[in-house]
Each structure stands twice: as structure tokens, then as C-alpha cells.
Amino acid sequence: MSYTAKDYTKLLGMEGFSETLLRNHFTLYQGYVTNTNKLIESLHQMV
Secondary structure, X not given: OOOXXXXXXXXXXXXXXXXXXXXXXXXXXXXXXXXXXXXXXXXXXXX
16 A cells, blocks of 8 residues: 655645745655655565
8 A cells, every 4th residue: 555645736826825835845745655655665574
């Protein structure tokens, strides 16, 4: 089982949040999803 990051670019331009802030968040989110998938794969290999 692996996770796929969702596309939240539709939130760009939302009032109250800068584009830079949102893009940074999207990048971090993508990294979290990638690292979660790596962790799950590592755990499966241990079993």
C-alpha cells in the first residue's frame, strides 16, 4: 500500500495565505507522503 499526494494547487490565490507559504507547504506535504511510503516499504521488508 502506498499513498499518493493530492494536488492542492487550487488553493493558490486563497485570501489570507501567500503563494510562497502555500507552495512551501505543498513541498513539505509531498515530502511527508514520500517519506511515509519509504517507511511503510522498510517496515514491510522487516516482516
